[in-house]
Amino acid sequence: MRSVLFLGTASGAGKTTLAALYCRYLRKKGVDVVPYKTSNLSLNSYVTEDGKEIGMGQAFQAWASGIEPTGDMNPVLLKPSGNGRMQIVVRGEPFIDIVRGQEYDREKIKELGYGSFDRLVSEHETVVCEGSGSPVELNLMDTDLANVGLMRARKVPSVLVADIERGGVFAAVYGTWKLLPDDVRGLLKGFIINRFRGDASLLDSGIARIEELTGLKCIGIIPYETLKFPEEDSMSSKKGSIGDGNLHEEFVKNLDRLLELAEEGGVDFSKIEKIVDSSA
């Protein structure tokens, strides 16, 4: 079993893009790769060819992997419908509509969600997973599915994507590592600094200190320029109509350019492969 989970220090840290890039990297090497995100909270969904509803991010990652999106790639989709109401879509089909505070069968959803993961693992060589938000929201951690939940249930080795744009990146990496529960902390192997501007050598001493404190490895620093490419939000921007063939070709083309940029910028994706291999 080969899998890796991209976690983020915050929402919008760049998990979706990083996971897509890694999918693309593997795909170009001829690996049979598939994306996966246990649960998504989103209004923007994509309907697969066989009529399953999943998050947009996984659809794009599927195209990056050279395959068509399926319901297993995002087995739990939470769609807020206003006024505290929410629809829960499981494996692409409406499962239940709830109002805020209403209990529902979390165990069942969890089982189905991780069942999809297991199926992808058995059908493909590598599963590239994406986490959701920050994995260490102390108020939400107990019911989390996509981050700590998945790590714990399937022992997936993980990489943390940290956004440096607003500063505090060392605190974010250290704090995330520190707050992970003891039983899964060891699964976090490394971190990637995203959206950096300026002279990367200025970061060296800070990175060394974090590596020393946490035992994590810095996998690379991604230059800011790459922001121009699809991000979680803009993927579903007003301009692109969903399912538009051009949009997805355009996306893959952009992704290839971004991959080159990231590699030129010193991101060594083979380090992630090694992490995956050593945990396989």
Add this chain to the structure above:
Amino acid sequence: MKNIVKVVRDEIAAGNVGCKTDCPYNPCHFSGQNCTFCYCPYYPCNDERLGKFVEGRRGQKIWSCEDCLLIHRDFFVEHTVSKIKELGLEAGDPRFLTEVFPEAVEKFWHRGKAVMVVGATSDAGKSITVAAIGRILKRMGYLCAPFKSQNMSLNSRVTSDGAEIAMVQVLQAQAMGLKNADAHMNPILLKPMGNTRSQVVVEGKPFADYEVGGYYDEFVPGPGKEIVKRNVDFLLNHYDYVIMEGAGSPAEINIYDKDIANMRAAEIADADVILVVNVEWGGAFAYAVGTVELMPEEDRRRIKGIILNNVRGDVNLMRPGADRMEEILGIPVIGIIPHLDVRLPSEDSEMFRGRSSVGNGPVHVAVVKLPRIANFTDLDPLYSDDTTVVFAESPEDILDADAIVIPGTKNTIGDLQWMKDVGIYDALRQMKGKVPIVGICGGYQMMGKLLSDPQGIENGIPGDYEGLGFFDNTSTWSSYTKRVVRDRAVIIDGGGEVEGYEIHMGMSDVKETPLFRMTSFGREKETEGSVRKDEMLYGTYLHGVFDRPAFRDLFFSLVSRKDRGTAPEMSVEDYNDVVDRNLDLLADGFEKGLDMDAFKKIFGVKE
């Protein structure tokens, strides 16, 4: 001297005790000040915690009371008045200085307390938190000053004595009820010039240009620390509280010891620290824990509370997480603040958040989105229910507008070229005479016929550039000098006051009908700006020109929206009043979200 003695005697005899709201300068220091001793009976006290020696016209030393706030505080005045009565003092009595003053100062002067607000990231809400805390303490009757040792910003203001400081500290000073923000409150201002270079403004005056590396290796360990110390010291002598603001994250361990904006400044001022974390993007607990734990013990000890800021939705959902974090860190979460909808000038332009427009009103105001736009808070008064402010990046945005603003820029010539490249230049020329067009500062220079930079000061390339040609003016960059001045003026045609400030390098040779006549003291003969009324073209160097209602009113009165229905009544409130009202709303929001007992404990506020 004789004069002062007489005035003081007359004032006391006349019973002129309290706040003189009829004085044209009121308040000359802070709102609610006590003016009983507009002329001080202790003069000259020579106490350098209160006033200072300045050099007179003939080089002699003169005692200046300009900085003294104690003399305007009720308790100090009441004490002084009661002593005057008790001892039967006549103005000029030597006992004022030998007896009364030492006792009064001993009793009432105390060094202020410093509390610093740091943020886990930039954009954590530090500035707003400082403003909110300041307003809360002001409402409790305390005198506070804001302080940010080092601010990197393109939004600056000019103080009444001609110093350039960051806009945010001016706003915070307003929140604290202060009439005049001064350079002590932001002694180091970094104005980014290009990728890695910044102009360093020290105590309001240009000091030198530095690269990032040079700034940290030369400036900080050299003059930097001393600058921070003397300025925060000054404020601590004059105010009850100095509410300091950090910059970026205080836990950037790669530059930790060189960072004089955060924990080093807290150390210099011996400040307690409050950490603010923006919850909006997620990861708040990780950011908070990481920030605290990456600090060395002696700095960590200063952190007395954490504020979780900008919570959308139900704030109570954060509580269990906050409780767990308190256990982990041993630091209380002293506030969970909801997202507050307040209208305040913002350091982060809406424009830079990737938005293409603000508002939904019927009047479409296009603001040319110059790549190096500066002082974009000029635009804040334009946001209203009546407007849609569009950040124009293409000719279409311009051609669709009901009114157009060309804002200021850090690089007039570079951005003029950009306008030509993207077609906005041509679109603007097409719109001339059809809708009102206002150019501010750099935008005003662009409206002229020629921009001449023979030494390449502005853009690195010497040359002459063709402007929009709306005015017959020529702007020239002849030397590396900068004009920094605060202005008060009236609209020549039609009246109405404006207030603002000029900060620019190029100078214009104006060949047009002027727009404003100065009312600033001693400059009544000067005029400013250009106007071609029949073509609805207006240009001015005055930043903040829209803040007062008069010019905004004029601008909007020219809007005729043929295809968008009749003109609505535009709201033309004084922007200062809008800001002040919103500062109260902000403070209300914080008061609700803060644990006020914990807050009072940190500040040592007595019940």
